[in-house]
Amino acid sequence: xxxxxxxxDTHSIFILPVLNLFLLYAPLHTFAALxxxxxxxxxxxxxxxxxxxxxxxxxxxxxxxxxxxAPVPQPRQGEFVPAFLGLIPTRGCNLACxxxxxxxxxxxxxxxxxxxxxxxxxxxxxxxxxxxFQMAEIHFFGGEPFCAEEVVDFACHFARLKAAExxxxxxxxxxxxxxxxxxxxxxxxxxxxxxxxxxxxxxDIQDRHRPRRDGQGSFQTVARNARxxxxxxxxxxxxxxxxxxxxxxxxxxxxxxCQEFRPVSVCFEPVQPSAPSEAAGLAPPDPWEFARYFIQxxxxxxxxxxxxxxxxxxxxxxxxxxxxxxxxxxxxxxxGDVAACYLLRQEWAARGFDLRLGxxxxxxxxxxxxxxxxxxxLNVHHKPLCARCFxxxxxxxxxxxxxxxxxxxxDYDRLCLQTRIIALxxxxxxxxRDDLARDLLNDRPALERAVWQPSDALADWSRLR
Amino acid sequence: MTLYRCAPAIVWVKDVGQTLLVAQERGQxxxxxxxxxxxxxxxxLHYSFEQIVGFLTELLGLSGxxxxxxxxxxxxxxxxxxxxxxxxxxxxx
Numbered sequence: 001x002x003x004x005x006x007x008x009d010t011h012s013i014f015i016l017p018v019l020n021l022f023l024l025y026a027p028l029h030t031f032a033a034l035x036x037x038x039x040x041x042x043x044x045x046x047x048x049x050x051x052x053x054x055x056x057x058x059x060x061x062x063x064x065x066x067x068x069x070a071p072v073p074q075p076r077q078g079e080f081v082p083a084f085l086g087l088i089p090t091r092g093c094n095l096a097c098x099x100x101x102x103x104x105x106x107x108x109x110x111x112x113x114x115x116x117x118x119x120x121x122x123x124x125x126x127x128x129x130x131x132x133f134q135m136a137e138i139h140f141f142g143g144e145p146f147c148a149e150e151v152v153d154f155a156c157h158f159a160r161l162k163a164a165e166x167x168x169x170x171x172x173x174x175x176x177x178x179x180x181x182x183x184x185x186x187x188x189x190x191x192x193x194x195x196x197x198x199x200x201x202x203x204d205i206q207d208r209h210r211p212r213r214d215g216q217g218s219f220q221t222v223a224r225n226a227r228x229x230x231x232x233x234x235x236x237x238x239x240x241x242x243x244x245x246x247x248x249x250x251x252x253x254x255x256x257x258c259q260e261f262r263p264v265s266v267c268f269e270p271v272q273p274s275a276p277s278e279a280a281g282l283a284p285p286d287p288w289e290f291a292r293y294f295i296q297x298x299x300x301x302x303x304x305x306x307x308x309x310x311x312x313x314x315x316x317x318x319x320x321x322x323x324x325x326x327x328x329x330x331x332x333x334x335x336g337d338v339a340a341c342y343l344l345r346q347e348w349a350a351r352g353f354d355l356r357l358g359x360x361x362x363x364x365x366x367x368x369x370x371x372x373x374x375x376x377x378l379n380v381h382h383k384p385l386c387a388r389c390f391x392x393x394x395x396x397x398x399x400x401x402x403x404x405x406x407x408x409x410x411d412y413d414r415l416c417l418q419t420r421i422i423a424l425x426x427x428x429x430x431x432x433r434d435d436l437a438r439d440l441l442n443d444r445p446a447l448e449r450a451v452w453q454p455s456d457a458l459a460d461w462s463r464l465r
Numbered sequence: 466m467t468l469y470r471c472a473p474a475i476v477w478v479k480d481v482g483q484t485l486l487v488a489q490e491r492g493q494x495x496x497x498x499x500x501x502x503x504x505x506x507x508x509x510l511h512y513s514f515e516q517i518v519g520f521l522t523e524l525l526g527l528s529g530x531x532x533x534x535x536x537x538x539x540x541x542x543x544x545x546x547x548x549x550x551x552x553x554x555x556x557x558x
Binding site for chain 1: 478479506516524
């Protein structure tokens with residue numbers, strides 16, 4: 001008898017109840033299908049115990065699932081080859097967003113020295129060249145990067161000059177609040193490749209969530225700039241923070257974004273609870289509500305040709321770490337610290353993490369091999385809750401710092417629940433069965449059966465059905 | 466030190482690796498690449514002459530004096546071509 005565990009690391013196959021059918025999902029085979037209960041049992045027995053299934057579509061499925069899979073995602077090994085270079089020109093910001101914990105951070109006014117940016121870029125492009133890559137990428141994080149605009153300008157020009165010397169193509173991405181003047185906005189639209197613009201919605205939401213430091217609203221400026229950016233060659237991606245108050249408006253916000261601007265994607269993310277967000281009375285939305293309204297908003301966006309983004313539920317991703325932490329990305333702070341994470345050091349240190357990778361000192365970037373190994377060990381292979389979740393290779397456990405996971409199977413939290421619902425809908429949409437997703441979302445007991453099952457592994461299916 | 470701005474009759478567009486300047490009324494155009502494209506970029510962002518010198522000093526790894534001479538040469542050439550003009554109300558340098 002052939003015994004293959006389809007749920008071990010080399011053969012991950014999952015099953016989820018979808019009303020009176022089952023969704024069979026094998027991400028490493030890039031396979032998904034809706035199957036009847038009887039067929040599901042046949043497939044399971046064939047895969048686990050080698051039972052014959054005769055001819056027909058069930059046999060085709062079994063043969064496909066017995067076939068070669070994509071490699072199991074693994075943490076990086078060997079030489080440190082950055083996926084991109086992260087620069088934090090400053091932690092300072094010209095807005096005073098009511099939910100932002102960065103505002104109160106130490107060293108918020110510090111601006112990166114141009115020489116430090118130069119050292120980081122030279123080091124990075126040398127690594128890119130040594131690795132034989134033809135493409136380099138620099139991402140600017142904050143604070144607000146344009147509060148240190150000379151650093152952004154310098155980094156772009158210097159990197160372009162250096163990249164041209166080596167025949168390398170370089171692209172730039174910035175995460176920005178969009179609260180800058182028109183000339184700067186036109187420059188960004190013409191000079192950068194991708195702009196992640198934080199805009200939480202129409203004026204009442206934006207001005208409540210994201211006021212200026214003088215207390216005035218930021219909406220007029222940011223909306224004007226979003227229109228300018230919509231006309232430029234840079235890709236515009238809008239990122240909106242969602243609270244319990246605004247979650248019910250997501251479909252309307254999505255429609256408004258599409259009418260007013262030309263984003264390539266819109267990302268809705270629930271507010272991350274923090275001392276400032278709690279003080280402002282801004283709570284994260286209920287996960288069931290968030291998922292429901294996100295999916296409604298997604299349909300609006302899709303109808304306009306705009307990609308809806310909830311990154312953890314990206315079913316095209318195959319990864320062991322959700323964020324730059326797993327991608328050998330050096331993120332350079334204004335003081336020269338090199339870390340794997342763009343969050344404030346005090347945030348990850350408070351959770352017991354040490355995400356430092358090295359330091360820039362005396363015009364040289366030093367990396368610590370022990371630190372690299374430590375950071376690479378932060379991956380989904382070490383997250384027991386994720387082991388038998390169908391989102392395992394997509395969300396990879398989410399943010400290492402802010403998404404604290406239980407060790408108990410099925411002990412899903414708010415982020416897990418909304419990720420599982422949205423990922424399930426994304427799979428049904430790929431199967432051209434968004435109608436079934438709609439029915440499932442309208443049937444709360446059926447949805448809960450799918451979302452709360454402690455293991456999605458096919459091997460566990462007989463015990464759980 | 467004189468501040469310069471882009472001449473009002475000039476329109477420009479960024480292309481891969483270059484900035485194209487056009488004086489439509491005169492039927493003239495220029496393609497700026499490398500450091501010249503950088504200088505143009507900084508002028509459009511209202512950098513002062515001193516700021517551009519500091520920027521280019523770090524960018525090119527040259528001394529401030531060398532950068533200033535190169536920058537002055539470029540600006541004079543552009544001024545003669547009518548690409549830039551001194552900002553009104555500023556003293557000459």
